[in-house]
Amino acid sequence: MTDIGFMWDTFLTLLTGVPLTLELAVTSILAGSILALALSLLAVTGGATGRNIAGAYVFVFRGSPLLVQMFLIYYGLGQFRHGLQDLGLWWFFREPYWCAVLALTLNTAAYCSEIFRGGLRAVSSQEIEAARACGMSGVLLFRRIIVPIAIRHALPAYGNEIILMLKATALASVITIMEVTGLAGKLIADSFRAFEIFIVAGAIYLAINFIVTRMLLLVEFWLSPHMRMRLQS
């Protein structure tokens, strides 16, 4: 029933979609993290107004399905084509690629901002006080003490979010993007051999995530000597 030769051909075809999958994931994770950092800072330092703005953002983008957000941006905004053309933004919303990146970015920013907020709040006030007491403040305090400690707290949850995002790129296939899942859909339409093709597609995601989880473990290992090292005496 299964045909190794066919699966190998499928694998080679789907492999050509991997760069696009990775590109979608990396772009939206990077952009989303920057947006998330701004949101979490707003939530932590922006007083009641900042907290409400960040809270509303998280509520909307975490509370509605990513697929709906993607449809809204790609198909929904198409209705406002003339307005977007007047604003000079049509080149962006015309491209399914950018619509997918935008939807993924906005969505992951909501989750990541909560992760970062948790990380920031977990920094002990005692360590911050020690830094203030020796003359640190503002950006220096943030860069040298708060961020390094917050990152260590946030890393496991952030790694989880990276993996979720990699898999979420599959949704971009529904707005005509030919990444791994998009290519798989096309192959199925040609051959009707859904089982083999999705097995291969699934295996590709599995392989990517295997590498990603190893890399995350490595980063965690590298960042936490203070948790790892034991008394040697």
Add this chain to the structure above:
Amino acid sequence: MSDRGTISASDNKDKSAAVSVKELRKCFGPLEVLKGVSFEAHEGDVISILGSSGSGKSTMLRCLNMLETPDSGEIRIGGEVYGLKKTGHRTVPADRRQVDRMREHIGMVFQSFNLWSHMTILENLIEAPVHVQKRDRAECIAEAEALLERVGIADKRNFYPAHLSGGQQQRAAIARALAQRPKVMLFDEPTSALDPELVGEVLKVMRSLAEEGRTMLVVTHEMAFARDVSNKVVFLHKGVIEETGAPAELFTQPKSERFRQFLSGRGDVV
């Protein structure tokens, strides 16, 4: 201490006073914690600040480096006065940069050490000298190693705080404060979080600092330290200085009833 009457009308720097506090007041909500505290520390003074819990001694110490902002009063350290301003009901530092600048030269040792958990002991020591004071890194490392040697934990330089005992962590924290080349050292109950058998090693380091003539203000419950090491004792009770003077007189002939009670409550420790 006899030249206290020489404070002139002009606002010139009083060279002998390393720290001077005048009419310090601080409320937390409806609770008035400091009700007009005044005292002076001269260069080389070791002042023990005693008092039962809630007497305001920690708050007073924390005002000296603006970890708490006083509601009113004047704090002068090394000849410089903290600028304060009123915004609504709150008093805040007039110039945050001035506060940062003054803090650079005030070493603070906390009750629970407050070492930075993500840095090795050596990194903890060179953090402020390199990144705040912008001193040469190699020079800071050499100085930090000498300080670690001095407090007896040179072999722990590449360890992380979590892997040290409480006594070692506190000695590292003292070394970290010393690495700032401070004019004044503040100790906020430095031995209160330690197991009894670890208290001695920290007190030994503090004693050696006192002997080399450092200006130290120590909030403590260690009566032996107050009596034997410090040259002045300040006893706070309910936000006012109830009694102050040289330990030899204070401990043998306490004038105030409160201080007598305080001492007798701990008579066995003395």
